Amino acid sequence: MYSASDLRKNLKIQIDGDPYVIVEFTFSKPGKGQSLYRCKLKNMINGNQFERTFRSVETFEPANLREKKMQYLYEEDNQYCFMDTETYDQIYLTEDQVGDAKNYMSDNLDVEILFFGEKPLGITLPNFVDLTVTKAEPWAKGDSVTGRTKPIEVETAYALQAPPFVEEGEKIRIDTRTGEYLTRVKE
């Protein structure tokens, strides 16, 4: 069982027998008032979304999902293909089911695919992924300590802010929970 304080973006819970994923999450607590957990929930089977505000007394069932390690192969016509590396079985997820995760998936990335019975519904990424920088302005030297950022793009076409010294062709580590730059990776 989860309590309201466990609620966060991407948590999967069960409501009326269906698995739901929290796609947006806001914690608020007006002065001296009670904690409010505002969630936008998406039904992982039919994609329907709704918003609801929960309070701290409420509890939640974890979604009854099975995880299986699979490898991301490729995307074609908004279908994302994953393979079980032991059985070579392949499954497909839609762009909608993959969601933000597409920003962080390079070919051959190991991920957890979520199954509801035999049906693949979603994906859990590793917390950190390494991706190659494909677009970045050149570094004006001496800018490294001011705390400024510059926009860059990585191989998945995901755009983010990074320190000024990051250059094209370098590999960087990104936190998939926040979408933020963490560090450069030397290979």
Next chain:
Amino acid sequence: MEVNWTLTRKRDALHVRAAMIRAMRKFFMDRDYLEVETPSRIPGIAPECHIDAIPSDGWYLHTSPELCMKRLLAAGYPRIFQITRCFRRGERGLLHIPEFTLLEWYESDIDYRRMMEECEELIVHVARSLGHEGAIDYRGEKIDIRSPWERVSVRDAFRRYSSVSVEKALESNRFDEIMVEEIEPRFKEIQRPVFLYDYPVTLGALARVKKTDPEVAERFELYMGGLELVNAFSELTNAAEQRARFEEEQRNRHKSGKTPYPMPEKFLSELSNMPESSGIALGVDRLAMIFTNSESIDDVVAFTPEDL
């Protein structure tokens, strides 16, 4: 290992934060306030239904320095301030972090109306020291800090901005929800700081009841750019009434399945010596968010719990 970028990028914000705290100290010292330090670890916090403390070896980390500062007031320290870390369990979000910084100050012989003015004077002083004169840009909206600041009672705010009256909202236990979803967002549009005042008595456990309107307590909050920055009262000084209010809060805690806190007996026994006073707590991190144009409280503290 590469330099920690999360820390590097906060450099400007941390400088603004430090300058802000220096300006606060100067404001109070120039006005003959005594800076005090009270313990962070205490046997029990003031019992309030929705404020939860973090246990610490049988005692608790304070959720505000309120009880100890009022005992100082009662002992004859009429103008005191403190800048201190406070701790609240389970509070984490864009505007919340379980360990945060409060500026709290008290003054004898003034009421919450005068305290509103002093709060405005403080924030204008801090803003000027950071080079802000007329308006501050915050997240795409202007906040005009020139006098007079907007003042609106809780009752009027519900009349103006909400689909239900404050009485109906309380009955259906939707007061907090309506504040967050219907009222607070409208404060942004006013483009000036807003004092929201005269809260229902049940929502001001340590505040004095208003003589001319016994349904409300003399409590106010300050909003800037939609952010709640300040909570203040004309302090309740009647020990018997304070005990009854605490007992009511304890019952509410019990009803919500929360453990009651030990009754703060020393505070209650000294309260009768406390002169009429007003006290106020300002969220230092949130004010730093305004002056650094930050979306998240994480941007104005060096380390979040997740960074440790």
